[in-house]
Amino acid sequence: MIRRGVDPDEITFTGLLSACSRSGMLQKGKCFFEYISRYKSNALRLQHYACMVDILGRCGKLDEAEELVRYMPVKANSMIWLALLSACRVHSNLKVAERAAKHILDLEPNCSAAYVLLSNIYASAGRWADVSRMRVKMKQGGLAKQPGSSWVVLRGKKHEFLSADRSHPLSERIYDKLDWLGKKLKEFGYVPDQKFALHDVEDEQKEEMLSFHSERLAIAFGLVSTVEGSTITVMKNLRVCGDCHSVIKLMSKIVGRKIVVRDSGRFHHFKNGICSCGDYW
Structure with missing residues (x-):
């Protein structure tokens, strides 16, 4: 598109970064995100940060992903923190997961996905008392886990x-x-x-x-x-x-x-x- 003089928009960049995330292309994803940040900053949206967090998180770069979220020029929304929390589930990183879940629940106290993901991470770690605590909180909040x-x-x-x-x-x-x-x-x-x-x-x-x-x-x-x-x-x-x-x-x-x-x-x-x-x- 660039070679042919077609100006990529924010939707194009979302598709590009999503493809890198699904394919595990860490370095390409970083290069594309750097390009958008440097040359197309007016097209940079929260979903692009969410994609980049997902790219880093899926590749196990959880500390780097968390750092990106913390130093974003705009405040991260729950979608971005959920991307980090989902990566913590894949890589069984409980410390980062607890911090991400806290941010999500501060923004959306009734976010059932945050409770379920954190509960699953606790379960994988054998921390059953914390699993029970999550389930009690969900019940008190009238939240239900979607059955598979x-x-x-x-x-x-x-x-x-x-x-x-x-x-x-x-x-x-x-x-x-x-x-x-x-x-x-x-x-x-x-x-x-x-x-x-x-x-x-x-x-x-x-x-x-x-x-x-x-x-x-x-x-x-x-x-x-x-x-x-x-x-x-x-x-x-x-x-x-x-x-x-x-x-x-x-x-x-x-x-x-x-x-x-x-x-x-x-x-x-x-x-x-x-x-x-x-x-x-």
């Missing part, structure tokens, strides 16, 4: 699943398929990542809870309801967890099928044990 759900549209009909859901007419076949897959997964060396089991229960129960996440139920439904070799497409309202991401990669290899999962952030195309996101999402 996944669905498959088959022949024009939507088949939706919640975690550990047994309400579907094909429930018995779905769970039989999951049991079979569970044995195959262990043969492939799968070990559950229990930091994604966000409840204070025994290890065996944590493993069972992970096994019945909504996206796994939806995939199992797709396997028992569609022809061999066809692509299974699953939609999910939340971000796919790290353990499920590892499992679905193995599933695609075990069953020899392409599995597409569209979560809240992007499309994941799983095939032959590999995901299109390169394990970066």
Whole structure:
């Protein structure tokens, strides 16, 4: 655009920085942000700072991301602090997470996303008393965590699943398929990542809870309801967890099928044990 004399606007820059964030292009993102700051400062908006915080945070540069937020020429909004808090969830950085969450709740006391993200980080760290404290605060504020759900549209009909859901007419076949897959997964060396089991229960129960996440139920439904070799497409309202991401990669290899999962952030195309996101999402 620049070479052809077309002037990029703020929307162009948002798309550019978002692409760098989704692709893990730290240095390119920094270069583009520096270009905007130096030559197009009149187009610089809060969303561009949020994108840059996301770029730094996803790459593990949490201190640098926090410093950027603190020294912005304008006051950061909750969207920017949420980008930092989300990165803390990925990298299990509790100290930065607590500071980010405080800023968010000072700006938006009823921001359920901040409570949920911080609670999940506490759970991953095994700090169950703090998890309980977050849940009490949410209850007192009348806030509710959005339940994770996944669905498959088959022949024009939507088949939706919640975690550990047994309400579907094909429930018995779905769970039989999951049991079979569970044995195959262990043969492939799968070990559950229990930091994604966000409840204070025994290890065996944590493993069972992970096994019945909504996206796994939806995939199992797709396997028992569609022809061999066809692509299974699953939609999910939340971000796919790290353990499920590892499992679905193995599933695609075990069953020899392409599995597409569209979560809240992007499309994941799983095939032959590999995901299109390169394990970066």
